[in-house]
Amino acid sequence: MKKMKRVLLLIVIALMASALVACSTPATADDNSANDEVAKRLGDGVNRIGFAMAEITGQAVQTEAQAFEDKAKELGFDDVIILSAENSVETQVTQIKDLITSECDVICVYSADADGVVPAVQACNEAGIPVIAVDRGINGGEIYCTIASNNISDGRDVANYFGLMTEGEAEDSVKVLHIIGNLSSTAQKERADGFRIGCENWGQLEIVDEVATDADADRIYNAVVDAFKVNPDIKAIFVPYDQLLSPVVSALKEIGMFYPAGDPNHVMLGAVDGATEQLEWLSEGINDISISLDFLGFGQTAASVAADYVNGISSNDVVLTKSIVCTAGNVEYLAKAGMLWGLSE
Amino acid sequence: MDVKEKHFLRRLSLKEFALKYGIYIGFLAIFIAFSFISSNFLTVKNFLNILDQYAYYVICAMGMFFVVLVGGVDLSNGSMIALASVLGATLMVATKSVPIGCLVIVAIAVFGGILNGLSVVKIGIPSFIATLAFQNIWRGSAYTYTTAKAVSGLPSSLTSFSFSEIMGIRSSTFIMIIVFCILLYILQFTGFGKKLYAVGGNPKAAKVMGINVKKASIIAYSICGLCTGISTILLVSNMGSANPSVAENIALECIAAVIIAGASANGGEGKLLGAVVGALMFAMIKNGLNLMGLSYFYQLIVSGVIIYIATAVDRLRIRAGL
Numbered sequence: 001m002k003k004m005k006r007v008l009l010l011i012v013i014a015l016m017a018s019a020l021v022a023c024s025t026p027a028t029a030d031d032n033s034a035n036d037e038v039a040k041r042l043g044d045g046v047n048r049i050g051f052a053m054a055e056i057t058g059q060a061v062q063t064e065a066q067a068f069e070d071k072a073k074e075l076g077f078d079d080v081i082i083l084s085a086e087n088s089v090e091t092q093v094t095q096i097k098d099l100i101t102s103e104c105d106v107i108c109v110y111s112a113d114a115d116g117v118v119p120a121v122q123a124c125n126e127a128g129i130p131v132i133a134v135d136r137g138i139n140g141g142e143i144y145c146t147i148a149s150n151n152i153s154d155g156r157d158v159a160n161y162f163g164l165m166t167e168g169e170a171e172d173s174v175k176v177l178h179i180i181g182n183l184s185s186t187a188q189k190e191r192a193d194g195f196r197i198g199c200e201n202w203g204q205l206e207i208v209d210e211v212a213t214d215a216d217a218d219r220i221y222n223a224v225v226d227a228f229k230v231n232p233d234i235k236a237i238f239v240p241y242d243q244l245l246s247p248v249v250s251a252l253k254e255i256g257m258f259y260p261a262g263d264p265n266h267v268m269l270g271a272v273d274g275a276t277e278q279l280e281w282l283s284e285g286i287n288d289i290s291i292s293l294d295f296l297g298f299g300q301t302a303a304s305v306a307a308d309y310v311n312g313i314s315s316n317d318v319v320l321t322k323s324i325v326c327t328a329g330n331v332e333y334l335a336k337a338g339m340l341w342g343l344s345e
Numbered sequence: 346m347d348v349k350e351k352h353f354l355r356r357l358s359l360k361e362f363a364l365k366y367g368i369y370i371g372f373l374a375i376f377i378a379f380s381f382i383s384s385n386f387l388t389v390k391n392f393l394n395i396l397d398q399y400a401y402y403v404i405c406a407m408g409m410f411f412v413v414l415v416g417g418v419d420l421s422n423g424s425m426i427a428l429a430s431v432l433g434a435t436l437m438v439a440t441k442s443v444p445i446g447c448l449v450i451v452a453i454a455v456f457g458g459i460l461n462g463l464s465v466v467k468i469g470i471p472s473f474i475a476t477l478a479f480q481n482i483w484r485g486s487a488y489t490y491t492t493a494k495a496v497s498g499l500p501s502s503l504t505s506f507s508f509s510e511i512m513g514i515r516s517s518t519f520i521m522i523i524v525f526c527i528l529l530y531i532l533q534f535t536g537f538g539k540k541l542y543a544v545g546g547n548p549k550a551a552k553v554m555g556i557n558v559k560k561a562s563i564i565a566y567s568i569c570g571l572c573t574g575i576s577t578i579l580l581v582s583n584m585g586s587a588n589p590s591v592a593e594n595i596a597l598e599c600i601a602a603v604i605i606a607g608a609s610a611n612g613g614e615g616k617l618l619g620a621v622v623g624a625l626m627f628a629m630i631k632n633g634l635n636l637m638g639l640s641y642f643y644q645l646i647v648s649g650v651i652i653y654i655a656t657a658v659d660r661l662r663i664r665a666g667l
Contacts, residue, residue, distance in 0.1 A: 056640070088591070089590065115585070116495055116584045116591075119584055
């Protein structure tokens with residue numbers, strides 16, 4: 001009984017402490033909630049912007065985050081908070097709510113899951129903070145602006161390239177291995193859907209295996225080795241992100257199936273993102289196609305739209321960024337033209 | 346405080362005091378540190394935000410405490426959350442009935458807990474292995490059932506629950522407090538609670554004393570399942586959808602929260618309040634680091650260092666016999 005009393009005492013103390021904190025707290029977010037349209041402009045007081053990112057590991061998203069931070073600071077935001085949920089949707093929901101607590105003027109979200117973050121977006125709406133969806137769409141709540149590429153189209157473009165390169169081959173004769181990355185990523189899902197749609201349009205392409213690898217290098221390596229044991233005549237491999245190509249190439253070398261482009265035994269490799277190493281590989285004939293997304297554009301546009309909002313300038317509901325199909329034939333030209341984030345100076 | 350305890354406290358040196366109450370001191374120290382570092386930390390809104398956001402996690406940790414108390418671990422609770430949430434959510438979408446969906450979620454989670462208990466007690470599989478196997482089975486089933494897609498379109502009454510408040514405090518926080526009180530009552534004021542400590546402390550001696558060790562252990566795993574079920578409902582309500590990839594790291598975090606709060610990994614030791622404080626400490630660290638805008642990479646380092654220090658203090662406490 002005495003122990004129980006002590007526990008109860010602790011609870012009471014905790015409640016009293018919280019009440020004390022309540023009384024002593026000078027201002028909460030409720031007090032200056034941004035329900036009034038635009039309370040201040042850039043330069044008036046402290047301007048804070050938050051970016052809740054699904055992940056921040058990988059060259060592409062780091063480029064996006066850096067571009068966002070640089071642009072936001074250049075445009076006059078004093079505090080730039082960038083958080084990474086490492087593809088955990090519940091973590092991202094929590095982080096967005098923490099950004100609300102931080103009294104951000106605008107919150108940008110690169111969502112871990114298009115449906116899962118909706119309640120957090122609704123919480124932002126409730127707090128009067130505009131939400132900008134970056135890179136990936138969000139399936140609910142009030143989104144101020146969506147800045148994205150067309151992931152379905154990106155996946156389909158890779159399939160179309162495989163189809164074009166093997167045009168004239170017999171029905172179902174070109175066996176394709178589809179490596180699936182992170183199952184919780186909507187971009188991965190959309191690229192996979194786009195790739196399947198693209199393959200259906202080319203009679204000769206047959207996806208013989210789809211392997212979930214959780215974007216883990218070891219699993220990808222083993223998946224490729226195992227897939228070739230069952231289907232030694234695989235002619236093309238698609239992975240959703242460029243960075244996942246390295247273990248694929250290692251596995252092909254290990255099993256003696258690596259031949260450079262131009263060799264009749266060459267296994268075509270395609271991916272999306274346009275990372276530096278994979279763009280350089282194009283010229284060396286290691287891989288065949290990389291869809292370069294505009295990661296600099298994602299970050300910079302998000303910061304610009306946010307700054308415009310704070311300054312009272314409206315924006316389009318949707319801003320589409322460009323994706324560029326890169327192959328050995330055009331990568332050098334595109335790099336010289338400064339059109340590839342992965343090969344920018 | 347009785348005379349014996351007063352006498353004991355007088356004899357405690359500063360070092361001993363720090364070791365004995367390390368988790369609470371650590372909690373307080375982190376709380377104070379974040380209050381100075383981030384201007385948005387020490388606000389009622391943030392305090393309530395932490396309780397609301399991490400209520401599901403604290404409840405999970407309380408469930409884990411029961412399993413750890415009997416000398417086991419449950420690595421499957423995160424995967425069970427994923428499976429129960431997608432199955433329950435599908436049912437809710439189909440029937441538009443939140444109570445039926447919630448009942449199914451709890452039933453599935455309790456079933457999972459019983460399976461864990463039976464595997465450990467009846468078959469004799471080490472809890473680490475048994476629950477690791479179920480972790481894969483449940484997660485794989487969740488992905489297979491949904492083809493890795495989230496289940497959305499849940500009844501609005503469930504999603505609006507996460508926004509509901511009583512006296513300015515979110516409902517999830519009240520549920521957490523209610524669960525805590527019930528479990529505390531079971532542990533402190535029932536014979537069963539004392540049996541659990543006995544079973545975890547020395548199963549052979551407990552058996553000699555006439556305690557049905559197997560039954561007690563299975564019930565402990567079932568309680569963990571029940572807590573997992575309640576957590577699942579809160580999480581689904583909070584996210585407004587059910588996602589097969591959720592709660593991937595929750596099992597290890599719950600175990601860490603329970604252990605750093607003084608529970609023995611060998612069972613038979615620890616307090617439920619400690620588990621709650623341990624879980625809230627984790628929550629507070631995550632929240633504070635988010636408010637600071639610290640990069641994810643630094644967050645990993647900081648949280649790792651804190652876990653290490655907290656656990657080291659606890660081990661030193663045990664070695665010092667406190």
